[in-house]
Amino acid sequence: MRALARKGKSAMVRLYRGYNRRKVQKAPPPSTRQVRILLLHANGMGGTIRTVFNLASYLAENHEVEIVSILKEAEEPFFPIDPRVKFRFLDDRLKPSPDPLRAMLSKMPSRIIPKEESAYHRFNLWTDLKLTRYIRSLDTGVLMGTRPGLNLAMAQLALPSVITIGQEHVALRTQAEPMQELIKWRYRRLDALVTLTKADLKDYRETLPKKPRKLTRIPNAVPPMTGGTAKLDAKVAITVGRMTRIKGYHRLITAWETVAAAHPDWTLRIFGAGPQEDNLRLQIAEAGLEGKVELPGPTSDVGAELEKASIYVLSSRHEGFPMTILEAMAKGLSIVSFNSPHGPKEMITNEVDGLLVKPRTNANLAASISRVIEDEQLRRDLAARALETARTYDVEVIGQKWDALMAELLARRNGTYVRPQPATPAEEPGDTPESNVVELRPPCP
Known part of the structure; x- marks a missing residue:
């Protein structure tokens, strides 16, 4: 019985991979023109949302940026956002729907998001359906995840023609053991994994048996703020x-x-x-x-x-x-x-x-x-x-690191990537000098 189950699973995997290959053959060339960023709830408040808005604003200068929020639980964003950035909400929980399928699936627990994900209770079978349909609808551009559950779903569902970037805002060592096991084996399918700290970068390098094409550190940038500096006379x-x-x-x-x-x-x-x-x-x-x-x-x-x-x-x-x-x-x-x-x-x-x-x-x-x-x-x-x-965390400084990363990932897809020279001892691990990040031969549009 187990052998039969294994054969059935193997056949399903082959069918899935074959379907992916056929989709990729019809897909447009690799591109970084369109950037989609997956968020749990874009209209909420929190450090991850604020930093994603900051990054989206920078990228909107040269890319078509869309923030894809799994949930909509507030009418407007809590934080200000660049008007050039578009929004899409997969599950609008502010509007009741007569759809019986939605009503039924919303009562069932998620099968895509691991139970150990800290926001697991926010997902259900309806969000699974909406997220799967959205990810599978993409055939080019960049898709970025911003939490482990979304990164894992993206690694599993995205077509190979889509450039995938996982961004981690929480340290690997704080994740539950089952989550770390999934990360070990699924994150290798990502084009890039971006950590915020050197310590976390080191943990991923030591933990992942097979790594994404690019494993690097890019810290968050200081977001724009109103007013000037503090006078330091307030008690x-x-x-x-x-x-x-x-x-x-x-x-x-x-x-x-x-x-x-x-x-x-x-x-x-x-x-x-x-x-x-x-x-x-x-x-x-x-x-x-x-x-x-x-x-x-x-x-x-x-x-x-x-x-x-x-x-x-x-x-x-x-x-x-x-x-x-x-x-x-x-x-x-x-x-x-x-x-x-x-x-x-x-x-x-x-x-x-x-x-x-x-x-x-x-x-x-x-x-x-x-x-x-x-x-x-x-x-x-x-x-x-x-x-x-x-x-040193100015948005232009940090933004250039993102520009270099996406240029490198596109060059890898186009077959024009040239490996940079080894870093000198004076350079920080994981922080490759911009002049050595990537060479394009010839330059990509």
Whole structure:
């Protein structure tokens, strides 16, 4: 019986591959003119959405860019978006539909997205159907995923004529073991996998038995923000993010009890919303910190709120590549952060452009915040150097890395790619100099 099942599965695989070959024969030539970016919910709020909008805006200068959102659960985007970027929603949950098929499939769990995907509960058989139809409808251009579940679906379903790029916003080591196993074997089908940090790039290089055609690191760019730099005279510390346990706001509030006792004229503002909000409000009340710790809710104008503060605090248990640190640096704030290895540790040079604190140590976090409060010269020195660091993440600098990556992937498809010279020891691993990224012979249109 098992042998029969294996033969049936093998026959299905052969049919599927044959169908793909026939589709590819009729497909247009490889192209990077059209770029589609898969997102879970484009009208939501979060760091991944903000960074995708930022990248889409840059790419729209020379490409036709479409953000393909699996869900639509809000009428308008929470963050501003370049008008040149188009939107498509696969499952509009704001509009009830009389379609009985949709009603039935929406009640059934997803079969495409792994159960270990953190957003698994947001998918169902209806989103499976819509996502499959969309991916299979493409026969050229670039398709980019922005989370593991979407990257895995893309690797499995996209036609070979489509250039596929997986983008990872969460560290490999934080994924559940079954998810890591799927990643090991499916990601090899991608044209490229892009990590945000060097640590994650190293983990993928060591973990994947067979790698995508291109494995590289491209960090996020600083998004455009309103206003100017902070004056550093406001007695305010700030943090921004979803109110989940992983963000460690309960630790930050505990640390602030010590800070508030020594510096009662300083205020902590935690911007965001999420499942932990009620717990945090209760914790603030029980600690007697009303008026000293504020929860103003989410904000779409992060820049304006950062500008009103002097210190940015990151208390997360772990992070991929926290955009809020970049934003705070670009606004000229002093940074105090737990020393998470995949994000803050790479972004912050301790005692230079910020202070790194041993993770999950409330007393050390409180001591570092108090140190920055009490030493104005340190506060201003850290902020000045943070501004210098932020310039290395300018959208034009990071955008050129994306331009080079897509030029290389297109050249590989066209058979015009020339392997670059080996990197010199002075170069960062995974960051190939732009002059050596790709040579086109002859240049591709």
